[in-house]
Amino acid sequence: MYRYDAIDHRIVRERVEEFRDQTRRFLAGELSEDEFRPLRLMNGLYIQRLAPMLRVAIPYGHLSSTQLRKLADIARRYDKGYGHFTTRQNLQYNWPTLESVPDILAELAEVEMHAIQTSGNCVRNTTTDAFAGVAADELIDPRPYCEIIRQWSTLHPEFAYLPRKFKIAVSGAVEDRAATLVHDIGLHVVKNAAGEVGFKVIVGGGLGRTPIIGEVVREFLPTEHLLTYLDAILRVYNRFGRRDNKYKARIKILVKALTVEGFAAKVEEEWSHLKDGPATIRPEDVAHYASFFTAPAYESLSGSPAEFAAKLAEQPAFARWVERNTRAHRQSGYRSVVLSLKKTGVPPGDASDAQMDAVADWADRFGFGEIRVAHEQNLILPDVKERDLFVLWELAKQQGFATPNVGLLTDIICCPGGDFCSLANAKSIPVAEAIQQRFDDFDYLNDLGEIDLNMSGCMNACGHHHVGHIGILGVDKNGEEWYQITLGGSQGNQTSLGKVIGPSFARAQMPDVIEKILSVYVEQRQQGERFIEAVRRLGITPFKERVYAKDH
Amino acid sequence: MQKIIKDGAIVTDDWVRLPLAEDGTVANVPQDSDVIVPLAAWLAEPQRWQSRVGRTAVWLAPDDDPAKLAASLDRLPLVAVDFPAFADGRGYSIGRLLRERYNYAGELRALGDVGQDQLHYLWQVGFNAFEIKPSQNIELALQALARFSERYQATFREPEPLFRRRVTGE
Numbered sequence: 142m143y144r145y146d147a148i149d150h151r152i153v154r155e156r157v158e159e160f161r162d163q164t165r166r167f168l169a170g171e172l173s174e175d176e177f178r179p180l181r182l183m184n185g186l187y188i189q190r191l192a193p194m195l196r197v198a199i200p201y202g203h204l205s206s207t208q209l210r211k212l213a214d215i216a217r218r219y220d221k222g223y224g225h226f227t228t229r230q231n232l233q234y235n236w237p238t239l240e241s242v243p244d245i246l247a248e249l250a251e252v253e254m255h256a257i258q259t260s261g262n263c264v265r266n267t268t269t270d271a272f273a274g275v276a277a278d279e280l281i282d283p284r285p286y287c288e289i290i291r292q293w294s295t296l297h298p299e300f301a302y303l304p305r306k307f308k309i310a311v312s313g314a315v316e317d318r319a320a321t322l323v324h325d326i327g328l329h330v331v332k333n334a335a336g337e338v339g340f341k342v343i344v345g346g347g348l349g350r351t352p353i354i355g356e357v358v359r360e361f362l363p364t365e366h367l368l369t370y371l372d373a374i375l376r377v378y379n380r381f382g383r384r385d386n387k388y389k390a391r392i393k394i395l396v397k398a399l400t401v402e403g404f405a406a407k408v409e410e411e412w413s414h415l416k417d418g419p420a421t422i423r424p425e426d427v428a429h430y431a432s433f434f435t436a437p438a439y440e441s442l443s444g445s446p447a448e449f450a451a452k453l454a455e456q457p458a459f460a461r462w463v464e465r466n467t468r469a470h471r472q473s474g475y476r477s478v479v480l481s482l483k484k485t486g487v488p489p490g491d492a493s494d495a496q497m498d499a500v501a502d503w504a505d506r507f508g509f510g511e512i513r514v515a516h517e518q519n520l521i522l523p524d525v526k527e528r529d530l531f532v533l534w535e536l537a538k539q540q541g542f543a544t545p546n547v548g549l550l551t552d553i554i555c556c557p558g559g560d561f562c563s564l565a566n567a568k569s570i571p572v573a574e575a576i577q578q579r580f581d582d583f584d585y586l587n588d589l590g591e592i593d594l595n596m597s598g599c600m601n602a603c604g605h606h607h608v609g610h611i612g613i614l615g616v617d618k619n620g621e622e623w624y625q626i627t628l629g630g631s632q633g634n635q636t637s638l639g640k641v642i643g644p645s646f647a648r649a650q651m652p653d654v655i656e657k658i659l660s661v662y663v664e665q666r667q668q669g670e671r672f673i674e675a676v677r678r679l680g681i682t683p684f685k686e687r688v689y690a691k692d693h
Numbered sequence: 694m695q696k697i698i699k700d701g702a703i704v705t706d707d708w709v710r711l712p713l714a715e716d717g718t719v720a721n722v723p724q725d726s727d728v729i730v731p732l733a734a735w736l737a738e739p740q741r742w743q744s745r746v747g748r749t750a751v752w753l754a755p756d757d758d759p760a761k762l763a764a765s766l767d768r769l770p771l772v773a774v775d776f777p778a779f780a781d782g783r784g785y786s787i788g789r790l791l792r793e794r795y796n797y798a799g800e801l802r803a804l805g806d807v808g809q810d811q812l813h814y815l816w817q818v819g820f821n822a823f824e825i826k827p828s829q830n831i832e833l834a835l836q837a838l839a840r841f842s843e844r845y846q847a848t849f850r851e852p853e854p855l856f857r858r859r860v861t862g863e
Binding site for chain 1: 785786787789810812813815817840842843846859
């Protein structure tokens with residue numbers, strides 16, 4: 142993974158000192174709340190319902206075991222002993238004090254971490270496929286480009302005060318696991334007919350209040366032009382994006398207003414002045430960043446060793462976990478392990494300090510000291526030998542990280558909701574828990590198969606409800622918490638936005654409503670048909686009829 | 694007379710910014726002092742400004758197009774960009790365009806809601822003069838100019854981005 146050099150360290154240290162000074166001036170009354178707000182947000186600090194919330198950047202979801210131990214240590218000493226992994230592959234602390242934040246940042250800087258641009262109207266943490274570098278279907282490792290984008294976006298002097306937040310996602314594989322179609326910019330690494338590597342550039346996707354699927358502004362951008370092209374897009378957005386209404390300020394609104402052709406023409410015009418300028422990336426520059434992402438020292442192993450095969454045969458629970466919670470690896474004899482942070486009774490994405498320490502230890506013991514954070518709010522050990530899986534499974538069970546539900550109904554993507562977030566209209570964690578409690582039979586869950594259930598406590602859509610096969614949105618009706626359901630959303634190559642099925646429900650009704658939806662699927666599915674495929678074939682009507690049918 | 698930051702030092706300054714009136718004109722223009730007039734007024738009455746005794750400069754609002762000033766740049770002693778709110782970042786792009794696309798070499802001044810927390814970025818995109826808002830201490834603001842000793846991007850001050858300097862330096 143990428144390692145800081147002396148300059149990276151210096152930049153982050155200088156930012157910590159700047160923020161320390163800004164915090165001091167705010168506490169001394171030299172900066173007003175209005176002046177301090179954009180400054181603290183640009184450093185990931187929200188003032189929440191109960192306490193400040195600090196969001197720490199985990200660039201493209203990559204963590205070393207050293208970094209994860211530091212995150213655990215900070216949770217222990219500055220927070221209440223836990224952290225929350227987010228859908229942007231970041232970590233949030235819910236209970237730090239405002240005064241302690243500069244010290245937390247200084248500690249993070251020791252392990253090459255920061256909170257720069259994890260909030261605010263600026264370019265946010267770049268995200269990518271959590272299986273980058275190990276996925277069997279990868280075309281090109283996107284991580285060197287993610288790091289190049291990370292550095293380009295970090296403290297960019299021209300784009301610190303954009304109309305609204307700006308999110309970039311990169312995918313290098315056949316299957317898009319980075320939700321690139323619902324980002325402000327989505328980049329797909331592609332090869333053209335001549336075998337050259339470039340990017341398909343998608344702009345103007347996003348969820349939130351106005352969910353829109355991004356559109357292609359350029360089919361093929363040679364890699365050397367990545368940064369000048371990004372500069373051109375951002376400059377057009379910075380100058381012409383709306384600033385009069387924060388709900389109309391995302392780039393998607395500008396793209397719609399100009400049409401994608403009109404927007405692309407403006408970008409191309411701007412780019413014609415920037416193209417081939419000093420920010421052009423040379424092959425030696427790519428090579429420099431790629432050198433941090435070389436394959437680790439894999440052992441040469443044959444797949445499915447005898448002791449692994451024997452355990453699979455003897456222990457059905459282990460076999461189920463392997464099937465659900467591990468993924469094919471490009472290296473024979475290895476698999477990637479998804480540690481489920483979706484145990485019933487635990488807020489989705491939360492991990493305690495002890496759990497984080499344990500995962501760091503497993504990364505060192507079984508892997509190469511690396512951990513990934515998936516945007517589905519799980520943790521991934523990318524390189525585990527098949528013959529070590531059984532031992533790891535037993536350890537993960539002890540920590541509550543082996544729930545065999547990855548990709549299933551109870552692997553719920555969920556924002557912190559009204560329990561923590563001051564933006565939320567409704568709580569989300571108790572609804573997730575009620576659904577997990579209702580559907581606790583793993584045989585039934587496995588029979589239902591892959592279902593993405595995503596939930597957001599408000600229309601800002603941090604829980605990505607629009608792209609859940611089943612989406613749940615918390616809404617406020619006359620001061621009460623209600624929940625609206627969408628069906629048919631999907632992320633990945635076939636990204637689609639869910640459709641609202643009808644009037645919203647009270648919290649207590651939610652498990653029943655989900656059960657009715659699933660009963661329609663179970664009755665009407667065809668052989669081998671996944672839930673989302675059935676929804677696409679049947680439309681929402683049969684689900685709606687069942688859910689809103691009068692009780693007899 | 695006011696104090697501003699210019700080229701890394703605190704200096705006294707006589708320029709007066711004149712607002713655009715409701716009717717699109719500029720009223721009460723003194724003949725012999727130095728004034729900064731709105732772009733629209735500059736473009737509307739070029740003769741009026743040429744014939745003054747005092748010097749005339751132009752200020753741009755965030756939604757002004759700097760291309761409209763391109764033909765005048767070699768005659769202007771100063772161009773200013775207004776930041777009505779510091780979180781309105783359009784002026785940063787205007788600064789770069791004036792410097793990098795239209796090759797403006799004179800004084801480029803940031804006006805309005807400008808404080809110490811913006812100075813480093815403003816300097817990087819090409820501004821060299823800053824009217825600091827009255828609520829902030831100008832001496833502290835001056836120190837903030839040097840807050841960051843490095844940066845990643847290609848900027849007006851340092852066109853060669855860090856990733857290139859890194860590799861070339863190896």
